[in-house]
Amino acid sequence: MTPNVSTPIVSNDIKIAALLAATIASFFTPFMGSSVNIALPSIGLDFGADAIILNWVTNGFLLAAAIFAVPFGRVADIHGMKKIFTYGIILFTVASLLCALSPTAYTLIGSRILQGIGSAMIFVTGLAIISSVYPPHHRGKAIGINVAAVYVGLSFGPVLGGLMTQYLGWRSLFLLMIPFGLLVTAIVFWKLNDEWAASRGEKFDYVGSILYSLMLFLVMYGFSSLPQIDGWAMLILGIVGFVAFIRWELKAKSPVFNVRLFKNTAFTFSSLAALINYSATFAVTLLLSYYLQFIKGLEPQAAGLILVAQPIIMAITAPIAGRMSDRFDARLIATTGMATVTLALFTLTFIDGNTPLNDIIIGLGVLGLGFGLFSSPNTNVIMGSVERRFYGVASATVSTMRLIGQTMSIGIATLVFSLFIGRVQLTPDQYPALLESIQLCFVVFTALCFIGVFVSWWRGEKKDVENGG
CATH class of the missing domain: 1.10.287 (Helix Hairpins)
Structure with a gap:
């Protein structure tokens, strides 16, 4: 492959506008995905839907986002990043309105699938646009801010979603997305005059x-x-x-996906490390939500306030780690983050009915620290290891690893619950089995992350393609 000589010079106004638009979108799309989970009981009551149908409100979104990420990443490389990003924002906004107005559970599921498609278009282009406008020596800082927005959205979703569902109703979650979508659309049309299509003219x-x-x-x-x-x-x-x-x-x-990119050790092992990280951590919020509400007997709002310890630390750490990855070995920073996540998960394997809440908060804080140290440098390595014409595909890979990891994480938890508890409604008699299930899940997640530490280290040192590395 012939590397590009350098990143084209871009004005500061366009850099700021691109980062602002991508970061806002990177917050509200995962926020939507995670906040709906806590609203599912209310949705079920409104529509009289069973658990299987309710699961599809979440799974339909995740499946659509994952399935369309790579194809739209390639379309963006050919026809333009800004164009696909804008269409994605518009589709996501319209789908949010349709979700809020849904008269049945099935129309809600259909609208959520549309949301998932729009989300795929947003994620595969937002990160690619940032990588296109920021030169390698400043890219880590920008990616750190973007990654922080993703994790804040994922983590704050259940907390704010619970409050909004309780006081404003579940439809308010979807209505909230409309002004966000309009704001991002305005930024794109007002400030982003350039287009990025490094593979223009190639066939799909x-x-x-x-x-x-x-x-x-x-x-x-x-x-x-x-x-x-x-x-x-x-x-x-x-x-x-x-x-x-x-x-x-x-x-x-x-x-549609240049699999020869996986000959690149940095790209391959960084992508695999991201998959492992999401697989081992996404279900943590769900598990601790069950633990705090069923085992500890806390109200949803109180449980949400405890769970917010993780995103606060992560949001502080991720931009700093991203900036550090511009100056120092990103592999060392990301591997340290993965090791920190492993430590946090290991401490959570010992929770029982008598575990102090302070210990849970400290564990979540350490987990947030590990998240922040790992994610930004790891993403920086992925985007810096490919040519500009593959930015869309690389960005799609980041999104796909996240979505597959999220599904696997929930799948692992569901499998363990099925083996220990069965497909029945939870009652106080089953709380001991629930606690055993949660403990086993943390053991599995700890083992996964322990493997991830070595995967993260084996990637080799970060070498930016644009710099001829």
């Missing part, structure tokens, strides 16, 4: 896109259905589809 790989979408659907849906037989069947079919996808992409002239 329709066959590869279809294979990718089917493969990912089978894998994600199958994993979320374990340990049922149909879950295993879909998972096996998904693996077969993955092999077919790789074979096609290797011979395609203009692949």
Whole structure:
């Protein structure tokens, strides 16, 4: 591959506008995803929906976002980052209005799928635009701010979502997205006059896109259905589809996903480290929410206030770590972060009914510190290890690793709960089994992150392609 000589000179106004638009979008899209989870009981009561239907309110969003991330990343490389980002914001905003006005659970699920598609368009382009306008020596700082917004959105969602659902109703969550969407759209049209399309004129790989979408659907849906037989069947079919996808992409002239990027050690191990990190941490909020409300007997608002310890520390740490990764070895910073997350998860394996709340808060604080130290430098390595014409695909990879990791994390928790508790409503008699399930989940997550420490270190030192590294 022939690296670009340098990042084109971009005015400070455009840099600030790009960072502002991408960061606002990076907050409200994951906020939407996580805040809806706490509103599901209220949605179920309004529509008389069962647990399976309610699960699709969340799963439909995650599946759509993951399935469309890579194809839209390639479309953005060919037709323009700003164009796809803008269309994504508009689609997400319109879908939010449709969600708020949904008369049935099924129309809500359909609108959430549209939201997921819009979210995919936003995430694969927002990070790529930031990488396009900021030179390598300043990119880590900008990515750190963007990553902080993602985690703040994911983590604050349950807290603010609970308050809004309790006092304003669940539909207010979707209505809140409309002014955010309009604000970002205004920033794009007002300030972002440039366009970024490093692969303009190349053909789009329709066959590869279809294979990718089917493969990912089978894998994600199958994993979320374990340990049922149909879950295993879909998972096996998904693996077969993955092999077919790789074979096609290797011979395609203009692949939707250039799998040869994985010959790049930094890109491969950084992507794998991100997948492991999300797989080991996304369900932590869910597990501790159950623990605090069922085992400790706290009200939802009180539980939410405790859980906010993590995003506060993370939001402070992520921008600092991103800036540090511009100056020092990003591998060392990210690996230190992964090790810190491992330590925090290990301490949580010992929780029981008598664990002081202060210990939980400290554990969450350490977890937030690890999050912040890992995410920004790791993302900086991914974006810095590819040519500019692959920014859309690299950005899509970051989003896909996050979404697959989130699904796997919830899938692991669901599998453990199914084995220990079964598919029944929780009652006080089952609280001991619930506590055992939570403890086992933390053991599994700790083991995953421990492996992630070595994966993070094996990536090698950060070398920016643009700098000829």
